[in-house]
Amino acid sequence: MQYFLVSNDPDRRARWHDRLKAAGLNVTGEYDPSAVIVTIGGDGTILYAARNYLEPRILPVRAGSSKGNRAAFDVDQLVETLQALEDGHAESSSRTFSTLTAEADGKELEGGFQALNEISLHHSSPVLAATFAARIEDDTTWEFPELIGDGVLVATPFGSTGYFTAITGETFTDGFGVAFNNIHTPADTPEMVLCSESVVVEVELLSTKRSSGAVLTRDDDDTPYELSEGETITIRAGDRTVELLDVI
Template identity: 35%
Template sequence: MLKVAIVSLLGYEKIRKAVEKLEIEVINSNPDFVITYGGDGTILYSERIYPSIPKITFKGSGLCVRCHYDVNDVERVIENVIKGNYYIATEIKLEAIARGQKLKALNEIQIHNKVPTRAIRFSVFINSKEFKDLVGDGVIISTPFGSTGYYMSVGGKPFRKGIGIAFNNLHMKKIRSFTVPLKTKIKVTVNRGNGLLIADNTDELIELTTGDEVLIMKSNEKAKFVRIFE
């Protein structure tokens, strides 16, 4: 019997009834698939609690760029999954290491000033490129999946390959967003001030202070999404 978990911040009785009608077991541990119902934030949350388990994403919000199916199509989509009429699309994830701790992200990693009224002074090192003594709100390192989110709101352009870098509200400087190859390792140092290391929309933050270093790279984990052969 196929086993699924359902992740939603909305009511999901309609989904549960449709799934159980097809004799699929709804569980919380070790599911074969994860059904999400909500917005983009629900997808990010589901990936944190069920990493790398294939997601079937249903739209429950007008703010869901990454939702692939309408909630009214639950039975049709699940029936196709049961028949094996689907493929798995993968998306890269990032990981950031600082102060002996690690965070993983499907959308983006941020180094952000801790206090909104106080800028952070930082430097970014990317292969032979060096951006020293920048002053502002921080920097965003994005995946292609996350490039239509916060990354784009600070001036980054959506992209399909590589890792994206966008600077957030720099003082007296204008640096356009750019991408680097997937194998690139990015180092960010905090030169002065207090900051936060943030992954996606999680509440789990790592506090940063003067002298701290953050290393960001592609994670070995990948997010997986179910696509029906239409």
């Protein structure tokens, strides 16, 4: 088995690359699609790998002060765990997660607006509310012609343990979830809607206030997409998947 290491700390990556090679493990310095990506860090490192490598197989490993809840084990167990896997004394299990994508006029935003956790609309100013419309088309169709509040997000099962559960207090294991974030108008707006993977969510920015408008964000990417007044964005299942491994 071949491994490719990813870390937000270059020194840590280099150190563990050398340790795995010294232990006789097959480690590559350049990404090979057949390799298992070992992410050393936290949930953000997983999201980085999912965003930057096509159809990745990821083995998450906690390191440093990470509070991430998706890692299989701690970095000090890495050599021992991989050797047990290679020697047949341990087995791997996996789960494949769908991604989300955001589109405008049938084209993906900025040539690749994919997300493993969630795609979220919110006002770019923390002191202002967003005014937007939403349409959720699944087995049932929900229409929200005008919503005022902090925003809305569409989450995957992988992302349901993050921002989604912070808003709703719930998680889910299948399909996608739509969470309405602190909507005060109308008051009877549901906190969440659970949907199938076939759902199509449309959001439209109805108006902006002062000099600050709404933005669309994905996962932990710090480059948001700035929405224009009257612009409609479609959020649906993406064409990429991410396989997450565990060692048992």
